[in-house]
Amino acid sequence: MSEIRPEAVGVSIENLSLSFGDTEVLRGVDLTIEPGEFFTFLGPSGSGKSTLLRAIAGFGPMPGGRILIGADDVTGEPPWTRNVGMVFQSYALWPHMTVRKNVAFGLEERKIMAKEIKARVDEALILVGLLDLAERRPSQLSGGQQQRVALARTIVVEPRILLLDEPLSNLDANLRIQMRRDILDLQRKLKLTTIFVTHDQEEANTTSDRIAVLDQGIIQQVGSPMQLYDEPVNRFVADFLGTANLLDGPLETADGTHLFQSDKDRTVMFRPQDLTIQSLPGDAGPDTALLLGRVEHREFLGSLIRYNVAVGGHTLTVDDSHSAGRQAFSPGDDVALVLDTRNIRILTG
Ligand SMILES: Nc1ncnc2c1ncn2[C@@H]1O[C@H](COP(=O)(O)OP(=O)(O)OP(=O)(O)O)[C@@H](O)[C@H]1O
Ligand SMILES: [Mg+2]
Structure with missing residues (x-):
């Protein structure tokens, strides 16, 4: 890799739609990914994450937009002209080649001088901590x-952008945590615009x-992790990012009043940690019900205990922090x- 990397570039996706035959898999996707950003497509299986990533790389059917x-x-350009780097879930390494050969392969295809190839491969291997191997x-x-x-x-x-499709999914839990840190460190070091796909x-x-x-092929919300968790725009996002209490009907308080009315178009949401569990009679302060x-x-989860508590016709999830000696219900x-x-x-x- 050259000492001075080219400036990071952003990605814009405008009204993208994509179908396999009659099946529409992406619908009206609008996104702006900033230069140097670590951006993630998150969603359940079949939601279209890989299809969208592959469309950016130039694979798959011709999209609209x-x-x-x-x-x-x-749009419409073949993959090899886009200068994007993609890491697939199944690493697709060549088994008969050494690590060095595997890494050098893409450069050798480009007819680069052997000395430069060696220097660039060494640098890449140092970056990922594999020079010894x-x-x-x-x-x-x-x-x-x-x-x-x-x-x-x-x-x-030296791709312009880095695309990673569930790159950690066949690693064990501890290694996943280590590798996701390493990938982030590397991304920050290289200031490389990165799009990461995961359902986790x-x-x-x-x-x-x-x-x-x-x-279902539609972007539900874009935001920082904390924004999505604290300010989800709909039930799907509220439920997909963490645990949520989602209520359709009114909730009766201790003094018999109803906190909200039924409304078929509205869902009331709060998180398990927005509730505190107490012995009766309970002690409510300002801004509480x-x-x-x-x-x-009751589920013991180590640092916290998660309770399901029946309140009127609802079952609420409540998180209580746990430490030794603290009362559990x-x-x-x-x-x-x-x-x-x-x-x-x-x-x-
Ligand atoms: N080559 C294809 N032909 C037909 N349908 C396809 C093809 N590839 C994907 N699909 C369909 O498109 C939808 C989105 O698939 P995609 O692979 O993008 O989902 P995903 O979000 O990456 O899911 P996962 O988390 O399971 O990898 C799915 O319903 C899938 O069945
Ligand atoms: Mg996928």
Whole structure:
């Protein structure tokens, strides 16, 4: 890699739609990804994440709308002219080649001088921490190391943008955490605009500058991880990012008043940590509402205990922090819940 990298470029997606035969898989996608951003497509299986990523790389059926990389309209251009680097879930390394050969391959195809290839491959291997293992074959590497080879092979050709499709999904839990940090470090070091695909909200939250949440080929919301969690625009986003209490009907408080009315177009939402669980009679302060309920279920999760509490016709999820010696409630206990009413959101979608 050259010492001075080219300026990071952004990506603009304008009213993109894409169908496989009669099946419309992406609908009216509008997105602007900023230069140097770590941007994630997050959504359930089949929501269109890979299709959208592949469309940016130039794979798949011709879409409607436009895709721009930097100032270049690349819609309809073949993949090899776009200068994007893509890492696939199955690393697709060549088993008979050493690590060094695997990484060098893309440069050799470009007829670059051997000396420069060696320097650039060394630099890429140093970046991913694999220089010591350069002479091994993929079968002699761990899953995480193979993942690093795939990454080195992609960045060595200095792509304008980096596309990662679930690159961590076949690693074990601990390695995933390590690798997602390493990928982020590398991305920051290179200031390389990166689009990451995952269905794992924790992975998205811990890495991304911004996330686009997809469902059924439609972007539901774009925002920073905290924005999406704190200010979801609809039920889908509220539910997909973390646990949410989503109520359609009124909630009765301890003094018999109804906190909200039924409205078929509106959903009331608050998070489990917006409720505090207490012994009766309970102690509500300003900006709170006192609710009465009975514990139905308890899950011990280490740092917190998650309760399901029946309140009127609803079952509310309540998170209570846990430390040794702190009182825990049991199924069947009558309890008071204090709801922080400032954090109630009304969703219309
Ligand atoms: N080559 C294809 N031909 C027909 N339909 C396809 C093709 N590729 C994907 N699809 C369909 O398009 C939809 C979106 O698929 P896509 O692979 O983009 O989902 P995804 O969000 O990446 O899911 P996953 O998390 O499972 O990887 C799915 O309904 C899928 O069945
Ligand atoms: Mg996919």
